[in-house]
Amino acid sequence: GAVVSQHPSWVICKSGTSVKIECxxxxxxxxxxxxxxxxxxxxxxxxATSNEGSKATYEQGVEKDKFLINHASLTLSTLTVTSAxxxxxxxxxxxxxxxxxxxxxxxxSGTQLSVL
Amino acid sequence: GxxxxxxxxxxxxxxxxxxxxxxxxxxxFYGLSWYQQHDGGAPTFLSYNALDGxxxxxxxxxxxxxxxxxxxxxxxxxxxxxxxxxxxxxSGGSYIPTFGRGTSxxxxx
Numbered sequence: 215g216a217v218v219s220q221h222p223s224w225v226i227c228k229s230g231t232s233v234k235i236e237c238x239x240x241x242x243x244x245x246x247x248x249x250x251x252x253x254x255x256x257x258x259x260x261x262a263t264s265n266e267g268s269k270a271t272y273e274q275g276v277e278k279d280k281f282l283i284n285h286a287s288l289t290l291s292t293l294t295v296t297s298a299x300x301x302x303x304x305x306x307x308x309x310x311x312x313x314x315x316x317x318x319x320x321x322x323s324g325t326q327l328s329v330l
Numbered sequence: 331g332x333x334x335x336x337x338x339x340x341x342x343x344x345x346x347x348x349x350x351x352x353x354x355x356x357x358x359f360y361g362l363s364w365y366q367q368h369d370g371g372a373p374t375f376l377s378y379n380a381l382d383g384x385x386x387x388x389x390x391x392x393x394x395x396x397x398x399x400x401x402x403x404x405x406x407x408x409x410x411x412x413x414x415x416x417x418x419x420x421s422g423g424s425y426i427p428t429f430g431r432g433t434s435x436x437x438x439x
Contacts, residue, residue, distance in 0.1 A: 258417065260428070
């Protein structure tokens with residue numbers, strides 16, 4: 215399997231500020247990480263695929279200038295919610311996939327973002 | 331595109347057997363996965379079916395019929411700790427799963 219660490223677990227911020235969420239792959243080098251967003255009692259929606267050393271691939275409808283993704287190393291990807299607004303309040307989860315288990319996603323613990 | 335349908339809620343009693351169905355539509359299919367998510371927690375992988383048939387892992391089993399675009403998750407000997415949301419997810423051409431809306435399983439004593 216894979217161990218994925220995500221921080222912070224929860225964050226409360228004022229409208230207009232930016233928030234950075236970190237996702238670390240602790241026991242293997244992840245060239246690709248996935249960022250999901252989940253509203254209460256809803257599905258996990260793929261926001262973007264984070265690629266080490268190159269630009270992230272965003273899903274249709276996701277604003278890349280709003281949700282900045284940086285994957286500067288093989289163990290760390292960050293998601294920055296810029297100029298956050300209340301509608302950005304959600305549960306954000308990162309995940310990785312190992313070459314040995316291509317069909318299986320390993321998730322971080324998630325970050326609950328609340329924008330006031 | 332891809333779409334999945336699963337019931338929004340299922341209730342059962344401890345010790346019972348429950349089946350959560352999932353139907354899907356996808357262009358390109360590699361497999362159907364199931365994930366469990368407790369309130370406030372992260373999803374955890376339960377099973378994956380790429381071929382038709384039943385896969386058994388302890389109390390949990392998963393079934394796939396590719397011709398019917400249908401699968402189900404079977405939970406046996408239900409325990410209170412099984413109360414959670416269960417998501418089916420289909421992997422298409424990109425191998426990145428698309429998730430269903432989830433089924434909330436409530437287990438009563």
